[in-house]
Amino acid sequence: MDWQGEIAAARSRIRGHARVTPVARLTLGGHDIEVKLEQMQLTGSFKARGAFNTLLSVDVPAAGVVAASGGNHGAAVGFAAAALGHPAHIFVPEVAGPAKIAVIERSGATCHVVPGLYADALEAARAHEAETGAMQVHAYDAVPTVAGQGTCFAEWDAQGLEADTVLVAVGGGGLIAGALAHWAGRRKVVAVEPRLSRALHAALEAGEPVDVPVSGVGANALGAKRIGSIAFELARGMEAVVVEDAAILEAQRVLWQEARQLVEPAGACALAGLLSGAYRPAPGERVAVLVCGANPAPDPLG
Template sequence: MVDRSDVEAAAALIDGRVRQTPVLTLAGGELGVPGRLSLKLELFQHAGSFKPRGAFNRMLQSPLPEAGVLAASGGNHGLAVAYAARALGVPAEVFVPVTASPVKVERLASLGAQVRQVGQHYAEALAASTRRAEETGALVVHAYDQPEVVAGQGTVGRELERQLDGIDTVVVAVGGGGLVSGIATWFDGGVRVVAVEPEQIPTLHTALKVGRPVDVEVGGIATDSLGAQRIGGIAFDTARRTGVVSVLVRDEDLVRARRLLWSELRVAAELGGAAALAALIGRAYVPREGERVALIVCGGNTDPSDLAARPH
């Protein structure tokens, strides 16, 4: 289990290694959402997502072997591990599925990582990376289900609390659950945390329904960032303990939210990064009157060439 003291320790350890990302607070009615709405722009973090927080915390708390570090990823976690490894001067090997975004694969190589594409989904890349770690002795940096990684991601919530005077609800996308569990750990039930998943990748939603993490079918348009087949054990336990609210969004709302972020704010989010807004514009989560809502725009590793199209 991860607690607030772990998040505090992570914040001290990674200080100077990661950026404090900005928060944009909108006037009521912007983006078609009534009431106060704030956006934590974590897509401006190093490597284009929140992930370096957990990667640095894991790597700085562990002896780094000569073989370096190893990770499996849909893309964003691999980028973070590659970025952190380069900063710390160790080699990185990253396994990604063949469905990973070409933008992310190209960026991985540019950061100096050895990239291996295996399987159609993250779970297959993870299995291959586990076998490789046994061969090489490299330090495994899990995408979401390690205490150090979760504590590092929890610094997003800690930072957000210091940037906003009052928060009633934080809305955040879920893949494997590292970010939502870190944020829920930090707020520990004092702030409502709404977990957003695509309808075609309901990992947390299904686990909460059946009472345990289980494999789900992975499909839809957001698999490169939210494509975990099973919710992490830490995320599941934390969600139950802290009362995380789980909602599902349609692919068309992900597309519409991503385009709105660009057309109205010039924020080039990836589909997973737009999931929190998708929950509001698609009415999967409807805030109460006066509710102070913060959305985590968690990633921006995307090809922006299609963002000129008008929202529909």
């Protein structure tokens, strides 16, 4: 796969549709780091990049698009579909919660709430696809999605990223796959997962993607039952750490109290890897953190 070519094409394709998000040098929890504030992306997460790249790279059928989502992907697909004039049906599990469901409904999509977890929403979305002919937009395990997420890291390089190591949160794997596809060994990428939603860790231990139980504070954004195959292939041999829910909530608090950045738990997961000591930089190692989601529940201003 020519990932560099795919990501370059995606950057050109989504220009003018997705937002260029800012970077900042911050001291958080006593660590001097560079941070990319991707939670300021349209709909509040990096997902808009993959959604726009997917819809702009194909002929969308008259039946429109369908997606399963824990919340952020659905909001992004709904927003991109509305912007491009396509109908969208989004299937979300109950665990998504009212705040993220409201974001999806504001996007203009038709939102269907499904009992259970993400896997149940995905099954319902696939049934809708088979019945109507709508195009499925996968949340993480598709080349256009991964290439779209990869634009975040190409953009960061263009903004002058100097770090040796970048910490990235992992759910289903679209975002970490984008980072690994873009940097391909040219920069160290560290995966950070919640201990209660550890699909990548389980796959790396088993030597193949496997199902895991999902729970915890980040489950509605990082709660994939199984890591995507693209992410797994790109992640072989990479360094990955896990963090406790308490560490994620502490990182969320630090981002608000020390930088006035309001994020959801999943958005603070990568920072939790650093603040908790799950990842310990070597002396002189320059570390950067991607902040990836800004749709907390409940929405304090909703």
